[in-house]
Amino acid sequence: MFPVKELKRSFLISIWFSFLTFPIMVIKVDAIERVVSWRWENMFFIAFGSFFISILTKVYFLRKERRTGRKKVNRELTEAFMQRILREPRFLYPLSLAVLLFALLFPALFSTYQTNIMTTALMYVVLGLGLNVVVGVAGLLDLGYVAFYAVGAYSYALLNLYFDMGFWAVLPLGGLFAAFLGIMLGFPVLRLRGDYLAIVTLGFGEIIRLVLENWSAFSQGPSGIANIPRPGFFGMEMSFDSGIVYIYYIVVALVVFTIFVVNRLQDSRLGRAWLALREDEIACQAMGIDKTRTKLIAFSLGAFWAGLVGVIFAAKTTFVNPASFTFLESAIILSIVVLGGMGSIVGVIFGALILILMPEYLRALSEYRMLAFGGILVVMMVFKPDGIISNVRRSYRFKKQPAKDVIE
Amino acid sequence: MDYFIELFFVGLTRGSIYALIALGYTMVYGIIGLINFAHGEIYMIGAFTSFIVATVLSIYGFPLLAIVIVAGLAAAVWSSAYGYTIEKLAYRPLRKAPRLAPLISAIGMSIFLQNYVLLAQTSDFLPFPELIPEFDFMEPVAHIVGSSDLVILIVTTLVMLGLTFLIKFTKIGKAMRATAQDKTMAVLVGINVDRVISATFVIGSALAAIGGLLIASHVGQINFYIGFIAGIKAFTAAVLGGIGSIPGAVLGSLVLGLTESFATGYISSDYEDVFAFSLLVLILIFKPSGLLGKAETQKV
Known part of the structure; x- marks a missing residue:
């Protein structure tokens, strides 16, 4: 369940953003006609928007934390999978051929x-x-x-x-x-x-x-x-x-x-x-x-x-x-x-x-x-600070599995 | 001769405004080694906030002095709040990321903030109210030095003195210097580095906001795009003086302002920015770490 403490935090965040965006989002002045229009509805949107976004990111991080152990292995696997596809001629050549074919047919399609x-x-x-x-x-x-x-x-x-x-x-x-x-x-x-x-x-x-x-x-x-x-x-x-x-x-x-x-x-x-x-x-x-x-x-x-x-x-x-x-x-x-x-x-x-x-x-x-x-x-x-597909340097990897057990 | 003195003061005024913005760049760079591309936008937001507050107050008929003080305070407060929030959202999660990631994040933030102001306010140039009156005692020299030039020079000098005091003699200033020297060591002696970085952003943003207020009332109009070119110029000034060095930023800004003013006055106004950048390239070729930057010897 979502903890109450986090709800309070999100509430504070939404107040902070309402304050932050107040002069620029809410007030609009016409310096020539000398009229001020107050757009309170914008503040309402900002407050609710930031509240829900902060809850969503928190949920995302909580889930990520919960799955850390499992996910690490997973990510290594998917990364290795991507790298393998990109490196093995067996996968790479047909794949690039397909992409090239698609690119060539693009104007026709x-x-x-x-x-x-x-x-x-x-x-x-x-x-x-x-x-x-x-x-x-x-x-x-x-x-x-x-x-x-x-x-x-x-x-x-x-x-x-x-x-x-x-x-x-x-x-x-x-x-x-x-x-x-x-x-x-x-x-x-x-x-x-x-x-x-x-x-x-x-x-x-x-x-x-x-x-x-x-x-x-x-x-x-x-x-x-x-x-x-x-x-x-x-x-x-x-x-x-x-x-x-x-x-x-x-x-x-x-x-x-x-x-x-x-x-x-x-x-x-x-x-x-x-x-x-x-x-x-x-x-x-x-x-x-x-x-x-x-x-x-x-x-x-x-x-x-x-x-x-x-x-x-x-x-x-x-x-x-x-x-x-x-x-x-x-x-x-x-x-x-x-x-x-x-x-x-x-x-x-x-x-x-x-x-x-x-x-x-x-x-x-x-x-x-x-x-x-x-x-x-x-x-x-x-x-994703490393980019979508990060470049992995070519390196030799030794199989560590048996040795690991001994050390631990 | 009058023309020379006039150009000299124009350059000085311009340079001191650049200095207010350049200080933010150089302080942030000195501490976390990041070119904060969103800093120009902070300055723009400062100008906008003071514009909005000043216009609202003048519509409700407040006296000029009250307007100036409240608008200045509001600009500083909100710009600092933006600086603080941006650091927290866009840079703090990237502390340990590859070097270019925070730079891209900063560029993204800059585009975001520009369009945010564009959408929330307007894309037109807005007439900025004249906050600095023409003083009577300036009358005899008014054709050479305007009142607003004088005010800008006085305010920037005071701000610089305040900043020097803050950095040299207060606890947070000491912590900032320590963090800039060696982050790991600063942590080891019990400095809360995260708080120091936040403080740096807050101080830098407040300075930029004051610069925004001054230049906007000097030039008389603002729009959402002013932050970009001012930001690049100020950053150029910071690099010129040696990035990371606070006196360097001030010196670089003055040199840049004077060069621009004399070059436009005596040669041609079309190539104003070309002079600025050529000066930068020339100085860096002969002194690769800027005017006051320390040449780093690399140890192996």
């Missing part, structure tokens, strides 16, 4: 609208995987990732505007520009530690956006560049709908390519060097790994993917302006990586699909969706 949303989500998968190399694998916290995305998008928009270059010619160029910028930025800042790096990259992202916004002669300022052509297919004319499906397939191909490269990289010499760098810089240097070079490669490689996706973004929306590249965008991409599980490819894919598709399908909630988005980020982190 769903409407163009759905395909368009899915394209966006898949673009974020690539962005997430790119940032994952920098943050998740190499451990460099980058809060200005969106700058590279902007560079890709603007290189297509501008090269097309001034030199009339086509999508396929710019696609690698956009990636290279971004990668080059990554190296340029990387040289001075990589000797900064952790959070200093974070704020410098954040500042850098803002600088790029502000320059794009204010240098009107070059980038057409805040009004942006419109009428960017969609990608061509050997000069064929395409209808609006088939254009969307075409871009969808380009993005699917890019996702497959990215997963392949990132996956191969993680097991390579370079990938192991990144992991070592993340865990301990000094030990890593002592092992003879060139710190600067390894960091720069991580930085520029991450930037490269962002540049590629940027070009596709410009081609997809046929319009770019600086407002698409705010800090919020960087924060969302970072959330994808952390929410999905740092360093884990499958986790990042899940994270991107959830975080990008959720606000789209939450459109029914219209104005509440960003509120829900923020709230869900907090709740997810509080309940």
